[in-house]
Amino acid sequence: xxxYNSLQDIQKDIREGKTSxxxxxxxxxxxxxxxxxxxxxxxxxxxxxxxxxxxIDQKITSGQAGRLAGMVIGIKDVLCYENHALQCSSMIxxxxxxxxxxxxxxxxxxxxxxxxxxxxxDEFAMGSSNENSAFGPVRNEIDPDRVPGGSxxxxxxxxxxxxxxxxxxxxxxxxxxxxxAFCGVIGLKPTYSRISRYGLTAYASSFDTLGILSxxxxxxALLLEIMSGKDEFDSTVSRQRVPPYLQNLxxxxxxxxxxxxxxxxxxxxxxxxxxxxxxxLQFLEEDGHVVEEVSFPMLDYILPTxxxxxxxxxxxxxxxxxxxxxxxxxxxxxxxxxxxxxxxxEGFGEExxxxxxxxxxxxxxxxxxxxxxxxxxxxxxxxxxxxxIFKKFDFIVLPTTPTTAFKLGxxxxxxxxYFADLLTVQASVAGNPSISIPISLDGRGLPIGFxxxxxYFEEEKLLAFANYLLRDSGINHQI
Numbered sequence: 281x282x283x284y285n286s287l288q289d290i291q292k293d294i295r296e297g298k299t300s301x302x303x304x305x306x307x308x309x310x311x312x313x314x315x316x317x318x319x320x321x322x323x324x325x326x327x328x329x330x331x332x333x334x335x336i337d338q339k340i341t342s343g344q345a346g347r348l349a350g351m352v353i354g355i356k357d358v359l360c361y362e363n364h365a366l367q368c369s370s371m372i373x374x375x376x377x378x379x380x381x382x383x384x385x386x387x388x389x390x391x392x393x394x395x396x397x398x399x400x401x402d403e404f405a406m407g408s409s410n411e412n413s414a415f416g417p418v419r420n421e422i423d424p425d426r427v428p429g430g431s432x433x434x435x436x437x438x439x440x441x442x443x444x445x446x447x448x449x450x451x452x453x454x455x456x457x458x459x460x461a462f463c464g465v466i467g468l469k470p471t472y473s474r475i476s477r478y479g480l481t482a483y484a485s486s487f488d489t490l491g492i493l494s495x496x497x498x499x500x501a502l503l504l505e506i507m508s509g510k511d512e513f514d515s516t517v518s519r520q521r522v523p524p525y526l527q528n529l530x531x532x533x534x535x536x537x538x539x540x541x542x543x544x545x546x547x548x549x550x551x552x553x554x555x556x557x558x559x560x561l562q563f564l565e566e567d568g569h570v571v572e573e574v575s576f577p578m579l580d581y582i583l584p585t586x587x588x589x590x591x592x593x594x595x596x597x598x599x600x601x602x603x604x605x606x607x608x609x610x611x612x613x614x615x616x617x618x619x620x621x622x623x624x625x626e627g628f629g630e631e632x633x634x635x636x637x638x639x640x641x642x643x644x645x646x647x648x649x650x651x652x653x654x655x656x657x658x659x660x661x662x663x664x665x666x667x668x669i670f671k672k673f674d675f676i677v678l679p680t681t682p683t684t685a686f687k688l689g690x691x692x693x694x695x696x697x698y699f700a701d702l703l704t705v706q707a708s709v710a711g712n713p714s715i716s717i718p719i720s721l722d723g724r725g726l727p728i729g730f731x732x733x734x735x736y737f738e739e740e741k742l743l744a745f746a747n748y749l750l751r752d753s754g755i756n757h758q759i
Contacts, residue, residue, distance in 0.1 A: 382479020461729025
């Protein structure tokens, strides 16, 4: 069976009798087995997926199938799916099964998407390389000695390696966009609150956003359209109207684009990435768009602000994993205090423990105002500066990552690892929608991502602009 890059192609071949949902599921399961060394899936729902495919094929024949018939999708192991395991790639949730289904997954199932399995990720979505999973690292198919990015690395590789058509990830500080860039696929982070977080395991609640990894803008648009909208189970979700994203991908106007000067001059960002970004900007100018450099002097403050606030929220959110009600409980306990201490010490990995400790520290009475309160004020300044740019420009563009995919085990210093999030955290701190699209390859054949940010709830414009770049620019992109 050939590789499919969009649901539209799949549905066309199904209508013409060239394939079926059952054949697609078998094809993807076969690929997962052949590429098990990539470690992208933690669990594959083989029999369940086959049964679902059989039912959907019958619905297609009778003309009753949903809009996602033919879509085989992977879900990041931080999303609840009733009566299925949920571990967040951590030992602390060993043996835990979800009691309900996340709203986003429920909406996909209603439209006849087939959920193929759980994808590997950094433990509790904390990481930039997918090396923090309790079940081993995910490997980049382009070079299995390199990381896929994180924390949604399993979802990115699942799409990259043709293990499913699309996958759900989560983006707290770049965890969809960064692996998308490393793997040469499309990674979409919508506006914070655009998609319900009900059924998403919390890491940093004021940052966590459902995201989409795909091979086509059309699939990202359709999935976003179906998953978005108000939800009675999530008080923080937006109640704004959900546009028909898929129907509005045409782009035929001249726009104003801001590029952040510091990202084009920073020597810490790979020369080839800066050059590839400049090539896109040159195309936009030649095609009649206004491209201007703007300064964002707060760039160096975004990363520390992000890590202070997210670790604080993680410290609070992860306090519920204590060995009492569910999940892992250490067998080496003698009393209640030792049960708490040993269960958390043995159940959590090193990076999660590091972030819990950092968060507990910044929330402590002696340092709360010096760190947490100050970071909240800086966050508001970052939001204001970002929104000021959108008063004059349609989009902000910048590289997705400072480097291309690095080798497994190469980055040992946690601070150096955090630097991988330098260019994605602005959209997360401010809450703006952002997308990473593949634009080029570096000299080693590794994908380079290009990031586009838009104003709040302007995913419609964002997707249309990204589609225009991929379709019309002649950029040497790799999917």
